[in-house]
Amino acid sequence: MQIHDFDVDLFLRDYWQKQPLLIRNPWKAWRNPVDPDELAGLACEEDVESRLITQEADRLAMESGPLPEERFSELGRAPMTLLVQAVNQHVPEVAGLIAPFRFVPDWRIDDVMVSFATDGGGVGPHFDQYDVFLIQGLGRRRWRVGPQCDAATPLLPHDDLRLIADFEATDDWILEPGDILYVPPRFAHDGVAVGDDCMTYSIGFRAPSRAELVEGWCEHQADGMAEEDRYADPDLVVQDNPGEITASALDRLHAMVMEGLSDRDAFARWFGLHNSLPKYAETDWRPEEAVDAQDVRALLTQGVPLSRNPASRFSFIRQGDGTVLLFVDGHCFDCVEKTAALAENLCAGPGMAPDPGLAASAEVVKLVAALIDQGSLAFDEED
Template identity: 60%
Template sequence: MVLKDFDSAAFLRDYWQKAPLLIRNPWPVWNNPLEPDELAGLACEAEVESRLVVGAQGSWAVEHGPMAETHFARLGKAPSTLLVQAVDHHVPEVAALIEPFRFIPNWRIDDVMVSYATDGGGVGPHYDQYDVFLIQGNGRRRWRVGQLCDDDSPLIPHDDLRLLAEFHATDEWVLEPGDILYVPPRIAHDGVAVGDDCMTYSVGFRAPSRSELLTHFVDDLVAQMQDDDRYSDTDFAIQDNPGEISNIALDRLHRLAIEQLQDRASFTRWFGRFSSTRKYPEIDWSPEDLVSEADIETCLRSAAIVMRNPASRFSFVQEGVMTLLFVDGSTFECVSACKAFAEALCKADRVALPPHPNPDAELVKLMTDLVNQGSIAFDEQVES
């Protein structure tokens, strides 16, 4: 899927993380990929994260899913907004909305949240810490964008919503089906449905904070450390005052604390695992019947198409002649045929494979592992 007359290089130069941009219906043909009833059905599932925001300016009430099937019929006339996270994990047609934005690296992509709002529905003026493309799927929504915010921006007290106490609109548009609004991080914005049956698809991107990186990387390093890896001072000299912490001791302690943080190779492998961990790792996507390497060899002897699980995350790093493939928090070291497949799998959600009369053993093992952890599947079921 390609957007018409959209210059991704110019967008990155002039707008990415700099300024909002309205893109009027750039799709060759726009079709809303999801019906409201289907979205409501997902909100009733226990493994799907959802929220229902009822009310309007000054009086928002929030309910968390899963929702009861009969709940939506009892909402009355108050404006309401249903928000469902990671719909791309469950609906391939929604996952396809990410494809036009693949000029952004895979590791930055979060998910596609879908909202359905009745007339006047919205979640109030707020700002996010991430980039987002807001695609109008059905109906109309009035968007206003405003000031640049930060942690000091005053908020209205609310248990569930981060609502801005002050909102100074600088631009305003009404989006029609197929229109896209890009909003950079920390830019205040507010969307209100104009009429009923308003559906918006939010393609969101991740940006880890410094504290998040440090916390998780340090936790990973500490888990691998031995208890006898301790401070030592075999050349200790008598001090004039035993109460002083000497500069020599501080230098050694500082090195002991940070030297492993400076190991780029360790950071690379940790970040690959960390950034590729699924958004909802508690959900088990593995097949009911696990496959064997013999099953995979049989499939590879004929032409086949391999499909990525939309809930899975794929990325890779070049390390010399090796490609480190990261999938759903796991690391795979790939060379030769395995390397080419790994890079193709990260580039596209479907990979066509020609017949392999003598399948490469490492490729077979990689594909077996990926199928059994639910990260990939063949377009036709592999018989076991």
């Protein structure tokens, strides 16, 4: 699907992470990409994360999936919402919804969550720590948006849901099929289905916290440090008070820590590995036996398209010496020349038609074979 008459530069300048924006049906021809029955079927599967939100009186209750099929027939007419994560990994048409928003770098993309709600269904007023585009797929949904929240915002007591206690809307819209609502991080919002068969597609974007980065990077560096790399003070002199930790000792201790964390090249490699770890790795494309290099070469020669596993995460970092570090599902590949160009092409989209001339490169064949063996890539021989 494609959107038109959407000024990306204007959006990034005036709205991205600044204020909400309602975009009335910008699609050339909107088509709902997954039907409610298929979504319910996904919610019954073991390897799919799902939640069911039901409402009794004024209280919301949450059940985690997988859900038994008979659960849906037990719901009756009370308001309900079904939420299914990462539907883009299971339905190619849902994955296609990401393409129009790839003006945001891929490493920031999380997944596409799909919700189905009956009349009055919703998850309550809340706020998220990430950007989200909410696309109305079927039916209608009323969205009320409020001010930005933070850790001090009062929440209602609830075991499973983080619901805002005193929600006051500043904007109020009803979305029709094809409409899009962009909500920046921490803006309060509340969506309620208006009528039955209401479906919404939530394209969410990751934003690592400072705490997550510090913890992960420190643990990574600490794992590689030698046991004998310890504090030393060969210039020690007698102190006036033995109970004091002196400024010179603190300077030396602080320097030890900062020097151990200041290698930017090492940080870049770690972050690429960390960020490319798949969130849901259950979509397993690994072949039963290691792929044969001759088979890879033959398929490359024929120009057979390569397709990325929809559960895989691809990204790359350019190095100053011309090397490209390719990160795929928590693995790093150092790429130069032809493999560097291939790495960039693989990261550009969900699939590519390789140049048959690449078959002559042993390094290209080796890289493609490695990505196939780890389940991140496959030849689309049906095409």
